[in-house]
Amino acid sequence: MTNKTSFVERVPQPPENSIAWIPQPTQDGSFTFFSPEFGETFHSRQGARAEAFLKFAAATDLVARSHQPCLRLLDVCYGLGYNTAAALETIWAANPNCQIELHGLELDATVPQAAIALLESWSPKVQEALKAIAQDHHYQTPQLQAKLWIGDARQTIQQLAGFEADAIFFDPFSPRCCPQLWTVEFLRQVSKRLSPDGKLATYSRAAAVRSALLEVGLKIGTIPIGGDALNNLISDRPSSHEWSQGTVASFNGDRLCPLSQLEQEHLQTRASVPYRDANLSDAAEVILARHQQEQEQCQKESTSSWRRRWGIR
Numbered sequence: 617m618t619n620k621t622s623f624v625e626r627v628p629q630p631p632e633n634s635i636a637w638i639p640q641p642t643q644d645g646s647f648t649f650f651s652p653e654f655g656e657t658f659h660s661r662q663g664a665r666a667e668a669f670l671k672f673a674a675a676t677d678l679v680a681r682s683h684q685p686c687l688r689l690l691d692v693c694y695g696l697g698y699n700t701a702a703a704l705e706t707i708w709a710a711n712p713n714c715q716i717e718l719h720g721l722e723l724d725a726t727v728p729q730a731a732i733a734l735l736e737s738w739s740p741k742v743q744e745a746l747k748a749i750a751q752d753h754h755y756q757t758p759q760l761q762a763k764l765w766i767g768d769a770r771q772t773i774q775q776l777a778g779f780e781a782d783a784i785f786f787d788p789f790s791p792r793c794c795p796q797l798w799t800v801e802f803l804r805q806v807s808k809r810l811s812p813d814g815k816l817a818t819y820s821r822a823a824a825v826r827s828a829l830l831e832v833g834l835k836i837g838t839i840p841i842g843g844d845a846l847n848n849l850i851s852d853r854p855s856s857h858e859w860s861q862g863t864v865a866s867f868n869g870d871r872l873c874p875l876s877q878l879e880q881e882h883l884q885t886r887a888s889v890p891y892r893d894a895n896l897s898d899a900a901e902v903i904l905a906r907h908q909q910e911q912e913q914c915q916k917e918s919t920s921s922w923r924r925r926w927g928i929r
């Protein structure tokens with residue numbers, strides 16, 4: 617099951633050791649927060665800033681797209697705003713004249729507000745935008761029109777009828793901790809905000825997430841493990857999180873990195889049973905219980921047998 621716990625995942629920590637919104641360093645020198653409510657850090661321990669550039673800005677082809685006069689971005693689970701910041705830096709470095717329309721969805725307004733203290737590594741233009749978005753929940757200049765929708769994304773996304781994003785950054789806490797944002801029904805709502813040639817990127821490579829993306833009509837690719845990371849981390853056998861750094865999805869399937877045989881077979885296991893929330897309103901425990909029941913009744917190969925077959929610890 618995907619969570620944020622290993623090389624490419626986030627590290628859960630005991631809630632008793634943490635205080636909300638105290639900056640915690642990650643390995644690239646940037647800071648993240650820990651959520652006592654969800655029991656996870658907001659970013660990979662390997663590097664919060666690096667994660668935003670690699671798994672979101674690069675994965676959605678923002679350099680190539682920046683040559684369009686206008687770009688539309690949807691940041692699902694805005695948090696500290698790092699994915700937005702990395703996107704703005706990437707686009708404006710390639711084309712300073714690109715106009716951007718951005719919508720962010722975030723439950724807790726105190727998160728981006730607390731992150732104002734962590735903005736200094738971004739360019740002055742991006743710092744100004746993130747500060748205004750955090751404080752006022754909107755920001756408008758000739759080059760950036762931004763709105764931050766505060767509330768449960770399952771509801772706030774309804775406000776975006778007709779909006780079609782060139783890039784969607786999909787960054788909830790892990791499926792085990794926040795299943796309500798990884799359901800087929802929510803991903804269907806999100807996919808309705810993706811343009812025909814847009815890309816959605818997420819750090820998750822969970823089979824349940826990938827099968828939900830397929831169920832809503834998207835084609836999927838992997839975010840491969842980079843060479844350095846692979847050399848540093850793979851020893852004699854792959855561990856449970858080393859096959860991918862995430863997933864990219866689009867309607868047209870153009871320029872997606874194909875899933876490996878290991879990943880394709882993962883989609884045939886019980887791990888691929890997706891989360892469901894028909895009315896977009898169930899509590900996490902209800903969604904998890906329903907998911908467990910569906911997995912128990914499922915006739916697919918067990919995930920442990922798939923792991924054994926591929927030598928995954």
Ligand SMILES: C[S@@+](CC[C@H](N)C(=O)[O-])C[C@H]1O[C@@H](n2cnc3c(N)ncnc32)[C@H](O)[C@@H]1O
Nearest residue numbers: 693694695696697698699722723768769787789
């Ligand atoms: C993993 S963090 C996102 C990190 C963020 N993308 C960044 O770059 O800083 C997950 C975020 O989802 C938010 N969240 C949790 N449940 C939510 C919900 N139902 N609707 C919208 N946001 C939610 C949390 O408050 C948190 O900020």
